[in-house]
Amino acid sequence: MTKGYKMPKGFLWGGAVAAHQLEGGWDVDGKGVSIADVMTAGRNGVPRKVTDGVKEGEVYPNHWGNDFYHRYPEDDKLFAEMGFKCFRTSIAWTRIFPNGDETAPNEAGLKFYDDLFDDLLSHGIQPVVTLSHFEIPYHLVKAYGGFSNRKMIDFFVRFATVVFDRYKDKVKYWMTFNEINNQTAWSDPHPLLQNSGLQLGADDNWEQAMYQAAHYELVASALAVQAGHAINPDFQIGCMVAMCPIYPLTAKPADVMMAERAMQKRYWFGDVHCLGEYPKWLPKYFERKGFDMDITAADLETLKAGTVDYVGFSYYMSFVTKGRDGDQEYDFKEPDDFVENPYVEKSDWGWQIDPTGLRYAMNWMQDRWHLPQFIVENGFGAYDKKEADGSVHDDYRISYFRDHILAMEEAVALDGVDLIGYTPWGCIDLVSASTGEMAKRYGFIYVDADDNGHGSFDRSKKDSFDWFQQVIASDGEDL
Ligand code: BG6
Numbered sequence: 157m158t159k160g161y162k163m164p165k166g167f168l169w170g171g172a173v174a175a176h177q178l179e180g181g182w183d184v185d186g187k188g189v190s191i192a193d194v195m196t197a198g199r200n201g202v203p204r205k206v207t208d209g210v211k212e213g214e215v216y217p218n219h220w221g222n223d224f225y226h227r228y229p230e231d232d233k234l235f236a237e238m239g240f241k242c243f244r245t246s247i248a249w250t251r252i253f254p255n256g257d258e259t260a261p262n263e264a265g266l267k268f269y270d271d272l273f274d275d276l277l278s279h280g281i282q283p284v285v286t287l288s289h290f291e292i293p294y295h296l297v298k299a300y301g302g303f304s305n306r307k308m309i310d311f312f313v314r315f316a317t318v319v320f321d322r323y324k325d326k327v328k329y330w331m332t333f334n335e336i337n338n339q340t341a342w343s344d345p346h347p348l349l350q351n352s353g354l355q356l357g358a359d360d361n362w363e364q365a366m367y368q369a370a371h372y373e374l375v376a377s378a379l380a381v382q383a384g385h386a387i388n389p390d391f392q393i394g395c396m397v398a399m400c401p402i403y404p405l406t407a408k409p410a411d412v413m414m415a416e417r418a419m420q421k422r423y424w425f426g427d428v429h430c431l432g433e434y435p436k437w438l439p440k441y442f443e444r445k446g447f448d449m450d451i452t453a454a455d456l457e458t459l460k461a462g463t464v465d466y467v468g469f470s471y472y473m474s475f476v477t478k479g480r481d482g483d484q485e486y487d488f489k490e491p492d493d494f495v496e497n498p499y500v501e502k503s504d505w506g507w508q509i510d511p512t513g514l515r516y517a518m519n520w521m522q523d524r525w526h527l528p529q530f531i532v533e534n535g536f537g538a539y540d541k542k543e544a545d546g547s548v549h550d551d552y553r554i555s556y557f558r559d560h561i562l563a564m565e566e567a568v569a570l571d572g573v574d575l576i577g578y579t580p581w582g583c584i585d586l587v588s589a590s591t592g593e594m595a596k597r598y599g600f601i602y603v604d605a606d607d608n609g610h611g612s613f614d615r616s617k618k619d620s621f622d623w624f625q626q627v628i629a630s631d632g633e634d635l
Pocket residue numbers: 174177290334335398470533537581587588589590591596
């Protein structure tokens with residue numbers, strides 16, 4: 157056993173998921189089609205396909221997830237047994253507004269989350285809710301072009317206001333857009349679709365489209381923050397960034413400058429969310445690139461008035477980059493400008509394992525944004541083997557968590573980072589967002605289902621279940 161540091165009283169230990177990755181029930185009780193519903197199963201190294209609507213004969217893993225929609229009472233009991241104080245999930249926008257542009261919400265969808273939140277609360281677990289987690293209504297993509305269209309701001313704010321109002325006495329911690337900065341990898345169609353509902357053609361300027369969509373999302377987020385605070389001043393509304401610090405390969409000044417620009421490009425979203433304004437380098441970049449952006453003076457005021465209360469972030473890995481000889485512009489492009497880190501191991505999916513990067517990132521964010529932080533995702537996707545007696549010996553997962561939790565605790569206990577809580581990703585096995593696999597498992601709880609949705613969907617505890625239970629019971633001291 158490793159000795160960790162006790163976390164402060166009231167620290168929110170829990171777990172995290174997203175509606176589309178575990179609920180299933182994709183077309184029940186009035187739910188509409190979301191972008192996750194038109195993404196087929198991929199595999200390790202094989203990207204998911206996006207179909208033009210739901211097509212006969214294709215495999216869509218998000219249609220069944222892990223069947224949480226029908227089994228959540230059983231799952232909530234297991235979360236309570238582990239000692240969870242909170243549970244992060246998202247509200248599927250399409251359960252509330254099936255097409256996204258309706259004016260009246262779907263009561264059956266609202267009732268589902270009422271029941272789920274009540275059940276969690278009856279176990280002493282508080283729900284932590286993301287509003288938009290890669291599940292924009294598909295109709296908004298087809299009819300409006302997703303967040304390339306300013307009208308999306310109104311649709312999102314209406315959705316946010318309806319759920320803020322409905323759950324104002326059940327949910328305190330909210331987040332607006334999940335991993336809003338994933339779309340920094342703008343040349344990959346998946347983040348553009350998952351984050352912003354963009355489907356672009358060969359003639360479109362993808363990079364400009366990404367910045368424009370992100371701007372509308374940031375305005376929508378700032379308006380939602382204001383609407384939420386008006387409904388319940390006790391709400392804590394955060395942003396959610398995918399935090400992967402980017403290191404310079406060497407001390408060569410060009411490598412260091414490239415890494416600085418890489419961090420600026422990946423985290424300007426957080427600057428706007430937390431500080432309420434664009435960083436100075438970015439308008440210069442737009443100018444140099446000839447991007448004609450729709451950013452109004454009223455938008456800038458909105459951004460200033462709608463800054464977030466805390467920084468929600470995911471942490472899985474770090475990256476490395478290097479400069480290009482003779483290049484003074486440092487136009488870092490993700491992922492092309494990433495290079496290998498010779499000092500860290502990788503998961504089977506090539507994700508770098510770097511616990512110190514978590515502590516580094518927490519310090520970096522504290523110094524830059526001066527807000528409380530909430531680690532709302534961290535975890536290890538791995539192939540698990542279920543033994544004949546039903547057990548799963550996932551010591552590799554325990555070791556990943558032990559190292560990362562210790563780094564987190566050092567950031568709090570030794571560096572003074574103000575941290576609200578820690579919710580490991582995929583606390584119960586669910587469908588992977590990038591590959592659509594069940595085989596990329598994150599859970600403390602095993603779900604008996606394969607990539608094609610075959611299996612009993614029965615739940616069982618992995619070794620990591622007992623381990624995390626002991627971590628929570630000791631408030632982080634027994635790792
Ligand atoms: C984050 C997302 O990117 O990482 C989750 O917020 C996702 O939705 C998680 O599932 C892990 O990624 P993946 O691709 O392994 O599921």
